[in-house]
Amino acid sequence: MAYLGIAPAQRNEQLFPAGFALLVTGLVSAVDIRLFGQSWPLTWLPFAVVALWPRNVGALPSALLLFAGGIWVDWTSWGAPGQWPLIFLLTYAIMPSSRSDAMRGLAAGMGRFVGSLFIGVPVLIATGWVVYDTWPDWGALARGLVVAVVILPFAILLRDRLAGRMSGDD
Amino acid sequence: MARSTGDSSEGRIGLIFLILLSAGLLLLQRDDALQRRTTPLLADDVQAPVAAWLSLPFRRLEGAIADVEDGRKALEENRVLRDELAELRAENDRLRVMRGRQQRLEALLAVDRTGDIPDRRIAVRAVSDPSSPFVRSLLIGAGLDKGIVSGQPVHSHSGLIGHVVSSGRRSARVLRLDDLNSRVAVKSERSDARAILTGTNRNNPKLSFVADEAGWQPGDRVLTSGDDGVMPAGLPVGTVTGEGGLSVDLDFHDRPIDWVYVMPFASLADPDDVDVDPAHGDTLPDGTDAPATAETDASLTMPRETG
Numbered sequence: 001m002a003y004l005g006i007a008p009a010q011r012n013e014q015l016f017p018a019g020f021a022l023l024v025t026g027l028v029s030a031v032d033i034r035l036f037g038q039s040w041p042l043t044w045l046p047f048a049v050v051a052l053w054p055r056n057v058g059a060l061p062s063a064l065l066l067f068a069g070g071i072w073v074d075w076t077s078w079g080a081p082g083q084w085p086l087i088f089l090l091t092y093a094i095m096p097s098s099r100s101d102a103m104r105g106l107a108a109g110m111g112r113f114v115g116s117l118f119i120g121v122p123v124l125i126a127t128g129w130v131v132y133d134t135w136p137d138w139g140a141l142a143r144g145l146v147v148a149v150v151i152l153p154f155a156i157l158l159r160d161r162l163a164g165r166m167s168g169d170d
Numbered sequence: 171m172a173r174s175t176g177d178s179s180e181g182r183i184g185l186i187f188l189i190l191l192s193a194g195l196l197l198l199q200r201d202d203a204l205q206r207r208t209t210p211l212l213a214d215d216v217q218a219p220v221a222a223w224l225s226l227p228f229r230r231l232e233g234a235i236a237d238v239e240d241g242r243k244a245l246e247e248n249r250v251l252r253d254e255l256a257e258l259r260a261e262n263d264r265l266r267v268m269r270g271r272q273q274r275l276e277a278l279l280a281v282d283r284t285g286d287i288p289d290r291r292i293a294v295r296a297v298s299d300p301s302s303p304f305v306r307s308l309l310i311g312a313g314l315d316k317g318i319v320s321g322q323p324v325h326s327h328s329g330l331i332g333h334v335v336s337s338g339r340r341s342a343r344v345l346r347l348d349d350l351n352s353r354v355a356v357k358s359e360r361s362d363a364r365a366i367l368t369g370t371n372r373n374n375p376k377l378s379f380v381a382d383e384a385g386w387q388p389g390d391r392v393l394t395s396g397d398d399g400v401m402p403a404g405l406p407v408g409t410v411t412g413e414g415g416l417s418v419d420l421d422f423h424d425r426p427i428d429w430v431y432v433m434p435f436a437s438l439a440d441p442d443d444v445d446v447d448p449a450h451g452d453t454l455p456d457g458t459d460a461p462a463t464a465e466t467d468a469s470l471t472m473p474r475e476t477g
Contacts (some may be wrong), residue, residue, distance in 0.1 A: 059181025
């Protein structure tokens, strides 16, 4: 929030690594792991990037990147165009913003991801119902979330370490 | 919208506009999404090599786990296989004799073998086969460069997986049998009863349009019937289970998909594409006139019964 009419400085350079992460996780989301006779998809990794999206950046460039990233994920995952952009943008719009220093750390990152799921999962189910006229495969949905929760701590630690090394800040 | 930093009225307007654009896109592209026609082939061509590289460690892990499982069962399987081998050798001798007889009869009758399983197969590495909440597809690492085109059946060591629905230069997308949009004509090996295998986005697709209920029992082997003109007849699909009505346990789920085989099978012409004008005779799909009628074409003439 602006104080005495002075807006906090926007750090749009943080959008480059975030956008790059969205691009890479979009590619990875097409891959799955087959264990215990089941497919464990990496579908939710791009969503994790959105949940941890930097907050002290411009809303418009963020929205444009999230829209483009969502379309990219739709293409790589063979989904309906518009589904993932809608999920990303609504999550970004609804999730309460916080200062970047409050977002640091494993627990905060995991909390933010789990909180975002309360928006992302219902939107996915609702949009899927509209397009495909059926409920999702609950097993695949749950397994995808489990994979994301297992991988996310490593991604958060990697992000914090890289961010600290690059800027000494976030 | 609870945003406090990096915010501006243009940002808010832009965000709302993009949300509405996404929703509009979703509704406008609904039919194409249902037909799985929405992904640009270029995206697949970019994705396939990268995903193949990224999936390498996962595939190795899957292979190692499968090897351990196989090793555990090896002794027991070895004993069973030895017994089967003895039986199959005798069966093989019988089949050779029958094949020779069949070929002679087919030559005699000039049998059309258009719908047969092709002898040639194209081996391709599977890049990924994720089961996402709404889509069951398979990305393979070869496309037009290897002669893979839409409609060709794809199977693994275990059984039929589906058919190619889009083919790029170096990659192709396969619609799996368990995808929501998949429909394949099948038959029971035991009774020859016909049905349509309908994907449900679950592991076990269901049998619909079942004409003969009694012809289907749990445990029946399911094969493609070739009635749809899209798949050759006789490809193994799975086994009927009694869970939740008539559903099918697909063979290809038995093992992780690593290598797949694409069959260069030319599907039969869509009747809608054939322009038939009774006044001027039959016309082939490519617009050329039909070569001959049954009476004039020697290859279509049945031998006359004598005596």
